[in-house]
Amino acid sequence: MGVKRMTSAELEDAKNRLIRIMIEHVGPNKKIGMGALYEDVFGQTYSHRINGTKALRRIITELRSTGMAICSEVSSTNGGYWLAASDSEIRAYCEKHKKRALGILSRIAKIRKISLPEYLGQMQLELEARDE
Structure with a gap:
């Protein structure tokens, strides 16, 4: 089953939702897991942990490329994304x-x-x- 390609307007909307969500997750103690973040941004669960989250990871990479300090930690039990709270x-x-x-x-x-x-x-x- 193929993945629906987002229009540029849908992509921009998803990016704006991601920014609004990330503002609530400042610092590693407030990180949000990939599944919860995906659901919050796209309003649905992802179909596959890797292939199903490509759109979200692409948006995160794009925002990082603009200088947004979205940090992440990879862990099967405690991973997630957050905005950096400090220069350190x-x-x-x-x-x-x-x-x-x-x-x-x-x-x-x-x-x-x-x-x-x-x-x-x-x-x-x-x-x-x-x-x-």
């Missing part, structure tokens, strides 16, 4: 993701049989070339 929460969230990203880049460098600094330098050159 933002730093901790960013540090966790930086560490994850560097781990992935380190693996790529090993596969390519070069050092991580050399690989990062190559990436820098590629980014500069794209900006020209």
